[in-house]
Amino acid sequence: MSDELNFNAPSGTPVMQTTGDDDSSQRREKLMSLLRGRLHWAVLLSLILGGGLGYLGYSSVVPMYRSTGQVVVESEELIFDGIDDSTSKKRWYSFVARQQQMLRSQEVAERAMASDTWKSRGDEAVEWTPQQFSKAIDTEIDERNNDKNIFTISFDAPDAITAGVGNRALLDAYSEEFDYRAETRFMNRVTQLQSQVQKSEIKIKQYLAQRRTVLTDYEFNQMEADIRALTNQRIELQENLDTVRAELNSRNPIQEGMSTNPADLISNDPVLNQMQIQIDEIEDRIKVxxxxxxxxxxREVKGLSAERDVLNAKMEVRIEQLLSEDIDALIGDPEYDRLRQLEQLWHRQLADVQSRLEKLNAKQAEVADLQELIDDEQRIIDKSRDSINEINVEMDSLKGTIDIFAPGATPSSPDNGGKAKQVAVLGGMAGTGIGFGFVMLLGLLDSRLRHAGDARMGLRDTRMLGILPTLPENFADPEQSERAAHAVHHIRTLLQISNRGTARVFSVTSPAAGSGKSSLSVAMGLSFAASESKTLVIDCDLVGAGLTRRVGAVVNRSVEAILREDTVLTDDQIANAMSHAREKGTNLKDALVELGMLTKKDLQRLNRRQADSALGILDACQGRPFSECVANTGIENFNVLPIGAAKPQDAGLLSPKAIRNLIARAREEYDIVLLDTGPCLGSLEASMCAAEADATVLIVSRGDSKSMATKARDHLISVGANVVGCVFNHALEADMNSASFASIVSQERRTDPAQSLLSADPAIAARFGPLGSAVAAFGTPSKSPNGKPRRQSVANGSSNGH
Structure with missing residues (x-):
């Protein structure tokens, strides 16, 4: 194989030696796997769709003729001179944008279509609407012009005459519409602005009249000064009032309006307040x-308590003095009376000033709102008058602004010829992509394994041990047979070198039935036998029993054992009968009849009993020697342990321990042991055999489900199987040619014709299958490696019964 295998991994699957380009190669391989086997359909479909869409694309582009005229802008106010002046550049491109809107307007279209120039085109059978006319117009700035004052106007039409006539009619209509709009637009705008100025002036007069109802013009002008004067007067009165009240408080602790509650007196009278502080300190010391x-x-507590009592008594005396103060006597005091009168005077003056100031502030707020409205209207007036001045300047600048520099000529060829080719190319590319994409989508939706590459992609971490071809039941092509035999020998060689040659027990399983497990087991058994390895193939598929049926391996119990078990005859009688059979050269059954020990009816019953007593894997698991259970196939070193009398329901009798013991015994007597199991996803014995074997071979077939193949591989790994690799069966010719063993021996060195005839022998093909018969014919040399003649007899059935 082209890929290297690492057989030294302790368990799991072989490891691929990867390179740095794995990601890209894997993506490329996955892409090619979707097209593998479908490439010819993808190419055919792409050619059909690409050609069809390309033709449709080319024919869908209607030939259009373009006539181009040029307009030059004469106004220096609008020309963009190319200097990096953002203001002039913005003004120029804004002007061009307005002209583009005007050119595509319905008014210009109607004006152009009503002109004599348009009516002279001579193709009145084709009706044009203003909307169609507007869509046929295109404009652009002529960047090649150094003065940047020219922009082009184009008109597209299906015929050359209409294009030329339409462009000339468009330019004339545009020039007329430009002058009309300029005058109309400016005059309407000026009228609107003048009307706005008049409305704002009327509102200002109304607001001024409303303000005079609040304040006269003189009061409005003196308002700020009055507010400042009253504010200063209020501050001065408040200061005087505070001074008088301080003097009154110093002369009478009980202020006017203040509560006579003792607690309030203690809080406001400095003497009482100081006494209370001393009492609180004494109580704190007592608590300590x-x-x-x-x-x-x-003693100390008593002393402090006495001090506290003295202070309490003094406080009571002070409170009584304050409460019993003669208020009339105090009023009679001339100084106290003067201060009280002065306090009342300043209090009244302060209240009057405060009232006047509040009224004045209210009027100020009302006037401020009106003044803000007046200012807003004045700003509107100023802005409108500035706009009127700008319009007047613009009207003067637009006089002679545009001039038809080059009227449109009649074009000689379509303008969109290149576009038709582009659309055709795009259509062809789209059709090609759709064709390949559709085929790849089918490949993506196809869940089956169709090629060996699909198996490599789906089982990426599992190495491909080999590829087996699709073989007919009866074939006579020696090259095909020889290639199949070589493929099996290739797989056998890789297995022999696995784990540095220490692997001797191999299990063969598949995701589903029909993948070719039994055929591969027989073929590999014959290949191992051909390499001088004493091989035992064990049919562990109790449900399918495909290997036993394919090889026809039946091992019946001997007549002697049945007679001894049934105690029909004594040991002496059986010994005499066996001696008589040897003397006469007959079998034991005939000797028993001749000696009269059995009747013909007994012989028939004995034959039925022997036919029902087939030995196989269950008997070997129970300890019966392999010599009694193994069928002789007639091929040297190739032995089969069949199912025997086991039924599908007997699969539950097997256990990992029984399989382990069976394998251990087989190792002692055989060089290679092959375990042919059922599908690993549906049989009990497959998982047990895979877990106990040195290595497991997973065979998948063309047509198997990709997901089932992946699940089978993962299941084997989960039970601890060493999945040494995968074999792809029923491969197509293309897969076989891509294999590393695809080269065939040259004609001069081909096997002799006798072996070619042996591979086509119907008896051999029926017994070992196409693959096994190919290995039997082309895998067995005429001489063994030691030079001795090879014994070969494959046409007879196998039975160990007597």
């Missing part, structure tokens, strides 16, 4: 002494 364990009778 009591916390320290000193009771009320303690």
């Amino acid at each position: 002494l009591e916390f320290g364990g000193k009771g009320p009778g303690h």
